[in-house]
Amino acid sequence: MRRARALACILVPVLVACSGVPLLRPLPDDDRFTPAKQCGAHFLAKGWRLIHSVSGSFPGGGGTTMIGVTEALPSVGRLRCVLMSVEGLVLCDATFDGKLVIKRGIGPFSSPDMVMGMVRDIRLMLFAPAGTPGEVGLAGDAPTCRYRSDEGVTDVSSRPDGTVHLVLYEGERKARTVRFSRMRGDGLPGRIELHAHGAPGYSLLLDLIEAESLK
Amino acid sequence: MKCMQKKNMFHRAPAGGQGGMRRKGIMNYYRSFKLAKFSAIFLISLACIAWGDSWDAIKKGAGNISSVEASFTQTKQMEILAKPLVSKGKLYYQAPGSLRWEYSTPVWSVLLMHGSSISRYVKRGDTVVQDSAARIQSMRVVIQEIALWMKGDFDANPAFRAELKAGRTILLTPKEKGMSEIITKIELKLSDRPGMIRSVTIYESEKSRTVLSFNDVKLNTKIPETLFRKM
Numbered sequence: 001m002r003r004a005r006a007l008a009c010i011l012v013p014v015l016v017a018c019s020g021v022p023l024l025r026p027l028p029d030d031d032r033f034t035p036a037k038q039c040g041a042h043f044l045a046k047g048w049r050l051i052h053s054v055s056g057s058f059p060g061g062g063g064t065t066m067i068g069v070t071e072a073l074p075s076v077g078r079l080r081c082v083l084m085s086v087e088g089l090v091l092c093d094a095t096f097d098g099k100l101v102i103k104r105g106i107g108p109f110s111s112p113d114m115v116m117g118m119v120r121d122i123r124l125m126l127f128a129p130a131g132t133p134g135e136v137g138l139a140g141d142a143p144t145c146r147y148r149s150d151e152g153v154t155d156v157s158s159r160p161d162g163t164v165h166l167v168l169y170e171g172e173r174k175a176r177t178v179r180f181s182r183m184r185g186d187g188l189p190g191r192i193e194l195h196a197h198g199a200p201g202y203s204l205l206l207d208l209i210e211a212e213s214l215k
Numbered sequence: 216m217k218c219m220q221k222k223n224m225f226h227r228a229p230a231g232g233q234g235g236m237r238r239k240g241i242m243n244y245y246r247s248f249k250l251a252k253f254s255a256i257f258l259i260s261l262a263c264i265a266w267g268d269s270w271d272a273i274k275k276g277a278g279n280i281s282s283v284e285a286s287f288t289q290t291k292q293m294e295i296l297a298k299p300l301v302s303k304g305k306l307y308y309q310a311p312g313s314l315r316w317e318y319s320t321p322v323w324s325v326l327l328m329h330g331s332s333i334s335r336y337v338k339r340g341d342t343v344v345q346d347s348a349a350r351i352q353s354m355r356v357v358i359q360e361i362a363l364w365m366k367g368d369f370d371a372n373p374a375f376r377a378e379l380k381a382g383r384t385i386l387l388t389p390k391e392k393g394m395s396e397i398i399t400k401i402e403l404k405l406s407d408r409p410g411m412i413r414s415v416t417i418y419e420s421e422k423s424r425t426v427l428s429f430n431d432v433k434l435n436t437k438i439p440e441t442l443f444r445k446m
Contacts, residue, residue, distance in 0.1 A: 053321065053338075063344065065322055065324065067300070067321070067322060069296065086337075087425075088291045088302070088425035089419070089425075191340070209321045209322075210321075
């Protein structure tokens with residue numbers, strides 16, 4: 001019994017590590033994959049004001065739906081985000097411009113850690129990873145761009161059904177997966193699904209209600 | 216007893232989450248009192264669909280209402296929005312305590328109350344899901360509150376100072392700092408027509424407010440019971 005436990009202690013971390021960042025295989029020579037176009041098309045290329053319905057769900061079946069307003073300027077990495085209840089109560093109003101400023105935070109949204117986590121998720125969903133993809137190849141069957149930064153490894157892959165998948169690894173651990181779908185004519189995804197892995201995990205479903213280009 | 220019930224509702228401590236405990240934090244928030252309070256304010260506005268130039272007249276008007284059916288438009292104005300965010304919906308109320316409060320756009324959701332049964336449904340993507348039971352528990356508190364308001368007792372709420380202003384305007388201002396950090400004041404404008412309210416404006420700050428306006432109001436009509444029980 002002790003031996004089995006000891007073996008499990010050795011094997012489980014090894015297996016977890018092996019399920020981490022996948023190796024990229026070379027793209028076929030005749031592949032018409034253009035990384036800049038296919039890996040970054042769904043990220044914001046200019047300033048936008050976006051209004052989403054934001055549905056959160058949590059293990060055990062709990063969840064709720066709110067309205068999120070985001071003013072995003074990718075050229076400078078600036079964000080302002082407001083989260084309100086369907087009834088209109090503003091729960092959180094925060095800006096991030098290299099530094100987080102919480103203008104209004106009710107309950108858990110008064111916590112800078114909590115709000116910073118929300119800002120990180122929004123940046124992950126809206127802004128392209130910094131720099132150019134260091135590696136391009138196939139992850140599984142999907143053409144994938146790989147970005148490396150201090151925050152970890154980010155894989156962005158486009159799928160034949162028109163959706164784009166993003167995976168963020170922190171170390172070898174899969175931290176976030178994001179699926180972009182219902183691409184609109186203006187290049188914005190009509191739907192974004194984010195899953196946060198680990199404990200406590202959660203998922204967010206964002207449906208675009210309104211989009212306004214910022215001048 | 217009334218005061219005790221109200222005090223319990225408005226003085227419950229928020230169950231705050233810690234950094235990194237996002238799930239717990241958000242759920243605690245919704246499970247606890249903040250949303251219940253805010254929902255109460257909106258539902259209080261429903262309860263205030265009464266008429267009068269004095270508290271007595273308002274109470275008398277409230278006593279004459281057996282049902283309310285109305286459309287509402289919710290207009291959210293705030294600094295980040297170039298133009299207001301408009302939500303629309305319908306409400307139905309049947310005395311003594313049945314309510315259907317339904318948003319149709321931009322995000323569908325419905326609150327149903329009938330007897331001791333309370334449920335709330337929201338749209339998650341393309342599917343309709345029931346809100347968590349814990350959150351509904353907090354709504355139960357709100358409903359008890361509404362029953363009091365329907366009797367025209369909204370000037371007795373210990374959390375707000377109520378003033379009856381000229382032009383059939385009721386001004387509610389929070390007594391406590393904790394509440395005033397969330398809502399600075401609420402302005403209710405009563406209609407010329409007895410038993411009706413024209414608008415409710417909830418001020419969160421100088422630059423953020425929510426205006427609820429009611430139209431197509433029908434009083435004391437027969438409302439099918441199923442509306443309060445089924446989505």
